[in-house]
Amino acid sequence: MSLEAGQPVVQTTTPKELVREPLVLNNRSLGWITNQVVGIIEGDMPKWWNIAFVVSALLAMMSFGYIGYLVTTGVGVWGLNHPVAWGWAIVNFVFWIGIGHAGTLISAILFLLRQKWRTSVNRTAEAMTIFAVVCAGIFPGIHVGRIWLAWWLFPLPNANAIWPQFRSPLLWDVFAVSTYFTVSLLFWYMGLIPDLATIRDRLRKNAGQCKTGLDKMINKLKQFLYGLFSMGWIGSNRHWRNYEKAYLLLAGLSTPLVLSVHSIVSFDFAVSQLPGWHTTIFPPYFVAGAVFSGFGMVLTLMIPMRTIFNLEEIITIRHLELMCKVIMATGTIVGYAYGMEFFIAWYGGNPYELYAFKNRAFGPYWWSYWIMISCNVISPQLFWFKWCRRTPWFIFVVSIFVNIGMWFERFVIVVTSLHRDYLPSSWGYYSPTQVDILTFVGTFGLFLVMFLLFIRYLPTITIFEVKAVTPQADPHTVEGGADKVKGGGN
Amino acid sequence: MSKFAIMAEYETPAEIMAAAKKVHAAGYQKWDVHSPFPIHGMDDAMGLDNAKVGYFTFFGGLTGFTVGMTMQWFMNKFDYDLVVGGKPLFSGFFAFPVSYELTILLGAFGSLIGMFVLNRLPRHHHPLLANERFADVTDDKFYVVIECEDDRYEEQATRALLENTHAVHIEMVEDAQ
Numbered sequence: 001m002s003l004e005a006g007q008p009v010v011q012t013t014t015p016k017e018l019v020r021e022p023l024v025l026n027n028r029s030l031g032w033i034t035n036q037v038v039g040i041i042e043g044d045m046p047k048w049w050n051i052a053f054v055v056s057a058l059l060a061m062m063s064f065g066y067i068g069y070l071v072t073t074g075v076g077v078w079g080l081n082h083p084v085a086w087g088w089a090i091v092n093f094v095f096w097i098g099i100g101h102a103g104t105l106i107s108a109i110l111f112l113l114r115q116k117w118r119t120s121v122n123r124t125a126e127a128m129t130i131f132a133v134v135c136a137g138i139f140p141g142i143h144v145g146r147i148w149l150a151w152w153l154f155p156l157p158n159a160n161a162i163w164p165q166f167r168s169p170l171l172w173d174v175f176a177v178s179t180y181f182t183v184s185l186l187f188w189y190m191g192l193i194p195d196l197a198t199i200r201d202r203l204r205k206n207a208g209q210c211k212t213g214l215d216k217m218i219n220k221l222k223q224f225l226y227g228l229f230s231m232g233w234i235g236s237n238r239h240w241r242n243y244e245k246a247y248l249l250l251a252g253l254s255t256p257l258v259l260s261v262h263s264i265v266s267f268d269f270a271v272s273q274l275p276g277w278h279t280t281i282f283p284p285y286f287v288a289g290a291v292f293s294g295f296g297m298v299l300t301l302m303i304p305m306r307t308i309f310n311l312e313e314i315i316t317i318r319h320l321e322l323m324c325k326v327i328m329a330t331g332t333i334v335g336y337a338y339g340m341e342f343f344i345a346w347y348g349g350n351p352y353e354l355y356a357f358k359n360r361a362f363g364p365y366w367w368s369y370w371i372m373i374s375c376n377v378i379s380p381q382l383f384w385f386k387w388c389r390r391t392p393w394f395i396f397v398v399s400i401f402v403n404i405g406m407w408f409e410r411f412v413i414v415v416t417s418l419h420r421d422y423l424p425s426s427w428g429y430y431s432p433t434q435v436d437i438l439t440f441v442g443t444f445g446l447f448l449v450m451f452l453l454f455i456r457y458l459p460t461i462t463i464f465e466v467k468a469v470t471p472q473a474d475p476h477t478v479e480g481g482a483d484k485v486k487g488g489g490n
Numbered sequence: 491m492s493k494f495a496i497m498a499e500y501e502t503p504a505e506i507m508a509a510a511k512k513v514h515a516a517g518y519q520k521w522d523v524h525s526p527f528p529i530h531g532m533d534d535a536m537g538l539d540n541a542k543v544g545y546f547t548f549f550g551g552l553t554g555f556t557v558g559m560t561m562q563w564f565m566n567k568f569d570y571d572l573v574v575g576g577k578p579l580f581s582g583f584f585a586f587p588v589s590y591e592l593t594i595l596l597g598a599f600g601s602l603i604g605m606f607v608l609n610r611l612p613r614h615h616h617p618l619l620a621n622e623r624f625a626d627v628t629d630d631k632f633y634v635v636i637e638c639e640d641d642r643y644e645e646q647a648t649r650a651l652l653e654n655t656h657a658v659h660i661e662m663v664e665d666a667q
Contacts, residue, residue, distance in 0.1 A: 202628075240528040
């Protein structure tokens with residue numbers, strides 16, 4: 001073939017169009033989304049819900065029983081001793097507070113970054129945040145020993161005319177965690193308002209179908225409660241305008257908040273002089289680890305939930321895949337931080353620092369270090385493979401590893417740094433007692449009790465936000481009615 | 491029973507957007523668009539300006555920061571000045587984390603309260619809440635509501651205006667009070 005003048009050398013080609021996977025599968029209608037999500041609350045809960053609730057409630061009661069034992073007996077019932085004076089209580093506190101971070105990342109940071117896929121998962125993730133912070137808040141409260149004096153943590157006037165000492169990072173933590181809980185709750189509640197109104201209106205429409213007097217009374221009571229908390233929401237556009245602005249501002253406030261909370265948690269360690277704790281890498285490393293662990297927990301909860309309640313078309317495989325990518329990215333950051341800690345320990349030339357790190361990996365607690373490395377550094381790397389990111393049961397297994405690994409990370413940081421003091425005569429080996437272990441196990445019960453109640457009574461998907469990202473909600477698409485209007489809806 | 495407003499129902503966002511533009515062009519003031527989710531571009535179609543929630547957030551945040559700094563100065567330098575570890579009694583650096591958290595805390599309360607105040611919520615007795623058909627507003631229907639109190643409201647003309655749009659249903663909303 002010879003080239004003629006004026007003919008382009010490279011023939012113009014049309015690249016294959018990449019189709020983006022839809023956020024709601026099968027082009028479902030707006031009404032379908034309402035039915036699917038509110039249907040969970042309106043229908044009877046499956047049998048497993050009752051079983052799971054009873055088991056979780058028993059676990060939670062066990063935890064409170066052990067806390068009662070601790071309070072009436074003293075902290076001697078825990079495995080704490082010199083030199084390990086911070087044990088499981090602090091490990092569990094940091095573990096639970098870290099879990100929460102995924103919820104805020106999804107609800108706030110991904111909102112600011114305009115990641116529309118967040119809409120399907122943000123409600124559940126935010127709920128998880130709040131419940132995790134509740135579990136976290138228990139531990140600093142009980143580890144003070146004399147729990148009836150825990151209120152001294154807050155700047156309240158007292159009979160001794162003394163005030164808290166604000167130069168301590170432990171007090172910064174009090175403010176960080178209580179702010180985090182309150183703001184997460186406000187943000188979550190605000191997102192719930194339009195959805196509570198949806199439930200209220202459906203209850204009103206269904207009131208005619210109530211057969212017995214009892215059904216009618218329950219319907220009335222529910223209408224009253226959902227109506228009360230929906231604040232008389234009528235979907236007015238003048239309201240939406242302020243609502244969206246307030247939502248954006250809350251997202252803008254939650255973003256620096258979530259980054260600061262785990263930074264301040266890390267200050268609890270980093271501001272001390274202890275080799276293994278006194279490092280500047282702690283704040284970013286803790287934040288990345290928190291997001292990593294939180295996404296692990298989100299997936300642990302969400303994978304069974306989407307299957308049981310037939311939400312696969314709203315929480316799609318694409319959503320799971322995107323969350324796996326976040327896990328992979330933050331897991332890699334965490335792995336980098338582990339490596340960098342070692343490098344600086346060697347490069348910094350401080351023999352105590354170097355010893356602390358060698359002791360971490362090869363000392364008496366070597367097993368916890370290597371559990372941490374295999375769960376946090378190796379397991380998320382599997383998500384480089386597409387099959388691994390798109391197979392729910394496999395993701396579930398990895399998410400469990402992430403949860404385990406991140407608990408061990410905090411154990412490694414707290415215990416291995418403490419158990420060998422500067423003086424070899426005060427070295428010791430810390431082991432938890434039955435009370436330590438079962439109190440912690442019980443907090444999972446508390447967490448699940450709250451989560452199960454959430455599934456039972458509140459919409460697990462943000463209905464109005466999911467609707468807003470469907471093509472039916474866009475006035476410029478055929479699904480949104482653009483072809484019916486002159487000028488295509490512009 | 492008095493007449494509250496005239497209400498027109500639509501099935502798609504594009505149709506209600508077109509209707510909203512017409513109502514806005516006709517110069518109505520006391521009217522609103524109701525939808526199950528915020529519709530992109532509706533603020534422009536209705537001729538609404540920027541929301542004012544930011545002022546509440548700003549003053550909330552400012553209050554939080556001031557309270558944080560003042561509280562720590564008062565407690566650690568003024569009222570109970572105890573030297574700990576040779577550190578200064580007050581410094582903006584150690585006082586920053588707590589003030590920062592309080593900025594966010596009160597800023598968040600400001601945003602939520604600002605939203606409620608500007609929206610005049612909670613309001614549990616709105617005439618629209620008593621309307622049977624309007625219950626679909628939180629599901630999949632869209633409504634234009636023009637209040638009878640509007641200066642330009644005339645029963646025939648306003649109804650004609652709405653009939654000229656893609657409304658599937660038009661009705662009067664009664665106020666029971």
